[in-house]
Amino acid sequence: xxxxxxxxxxxxxxxxxxxxxxAIAGTIGNLLNVRDRFPGLDICVINDGSKDGxxxxxxxxxxxxxxxxxxxxxxxxxxxxxxxxADYAGYDIAVQFDADGQHSAAELExxxxxxxxxxxxxxxxxxxxxxxxYSGSPFRRMGIFYFERLIRLLxxxxxxxxxxxxxxxxxxIIQLFSEAYPSDYPEPEVIIYLRRKxxxxxxxxxxxxxxxxxxxxxxxxxSIYYMAKVTLSIVMQRLVGGRV
Numbered sequence: 001x002x003x004x005x006x007x008x009x010x011x012x013x014x015x016x017x018x019x020x021x022x023a024i025a026g027t028i029g030n031l032l033n034v035r036d037r038f039p040g041l042d043i044c045v046i047n048d049g050s051k052d053g054x055x056x057x058x059x060x061x062x063x064x065x066x067x068x069x070x071x072x073x074x075x076x077x078x079x080x081x082x083x084x085x086a087d088y089a090g091y092d093i094a095v096q097f098d099a100d101g102q103h104s105a106a107e108l109e110x111x112x113x114x115x116x117x118x119x120x121x122x123x124x125x126x127x128x129x130x131x132x133x134y135s136g137s138p139f140r141r142m143g144i145f146y147f148e149r150l151i152r153l154l155x156x157x158x159x160x161x162x163x164x165x166x167x168x169x170x171x172x173i174i175q176l177f178s179e180a181y182p183s184d185y186p187e188p189e190v191i192i193y194l195r196r197k198x199x200x201x202x203x204x205x206x207x208x209x210x211x212x213x214x215x216x217x218x219x220x221x222x223s224i225y226y227m228a229k230v231t232l233s234i235v236m237q238r239l240v241g242g243r244v
Contacts, residue, residue, distance in 0.1 A: 009116060011041045012091040013108075014082030016075055017058075017099035018048040024057050028064055030105040031097070037109070040092075044085055045099070048078040054099075073183075075165075080181035087178035092116075095168045103166045107206040111168040114202050121173050121199040124159065125166035125206035143227055147188045154234060155195040160203060162188045173199065182233070185226045192234040 013031055017024055024045070031043050044065040047055040049072035058066045067081055079096060086094040093115055097103050103125070111123040128144075147162040165187055169177070176197070182189040194201060 007039050009038070009040050009093060010089075010091045011038055011093045011095065011112065012082070012086045012089070013041065013043045013095050013097050014079060014086065015043065015045045015097050015099050016048055016078035016082065017045055017050065017054050018072060018075075018078070019050045019052045019054060020099040021050075021053040021057055023101045024054055024099050025060075027097070027099050027101050028058070028061055030101070032061075032063070034105045034108060038112075042091075044082055046078040046081050048072050048074070076181055076183040076186045079186065080177060083174055083177040083181065086174045091174060092171050093168055094174050096165050098165050102208050104207060104209065107166070108168075110204045110206055111166065114204065115168045115170050119200070120202040122167055122169045122194060123202045123204055124161060124164050125208075126159075126161035126164055126203040127206070127208055128160040129203050129205040140223075143223060146227065147230070150231065150234065151188060151191055155192055157191075157195060157201060159191055159201065162191055166206060166208070185230050188230050189233050 015027065028043065035041050042065060044067060045058045046067045047058065047069060049069050055066065055068050058064055067085060069081065083094060093112060095108065095112065107125060111125045114120050114123045144161065144163050148160060151162050152158045191201060
């Protein structure tokens with residue numbers, strides 16, 4: 001990405017947060033540290049009806065936009081809220097970024113550059129394009145492998161890390177997502193949706209950290225429900241071309 005191009009881009013970092021008071025300050029600090037590399041970069045935290053002090057912590061950072069939802073919408077609703085704001089405010093690129101500290105701001109350029117250069121419509125940060133020190137639970141890795149195979153079967157495209165929430169999209173995708181987005185567990189579903197729309201998807205190797213605080217909302221039972229629900233949704237999308 002050329003320096004002049006980087007300076008002219010309006011980039012929004014979308015950070016959905018639910019009960020992330022232990023990690024959100026570190027996540028914001030991580031993002032603020034790279035703002036000098038992206039003059040047009042803004043940060044938007046969507047507080048998804050948290051019951052803890054997440055919103056109060058975000059309010060300590062006047063340079064961060066806080067969208068404070070009165071009720072919990074789930075990850076899909078929170079992320080779509082961010083995309084609606086990005087569309088309304090006219091951003092060129094939006095980046096999804098987890099609040100729990102797993103994503104690294106140092107990797108932003110890795111996934112923004114292919115989108116900014118017009119190589120793709122969405123770029124996903126992947127833990128598996130190259131060998132990394134990622135060591136998720138066997139059940140989680142099995143789920144990732146399952147969705148990688150299912151998406152490849154249904155769309156013809158291999159996506160090594162289909163559950164990664166670290167992804168950048170261009171203006172056209174911002175507009176699409178502001179209108180339609182899965183309600184929960186959206187990451188694999190939108191890949192099929194965008195492939196059906198004939199959009200270009202890339203992956204780039206990134207390093208991710210372990211969760212920096214709080215607890216994952218995905219229990220073993222929820223993981224089974226997640227796999228069944230998302231499987232049904234993406235198969236139906238492929239068969240009947242339904243909306244997300």
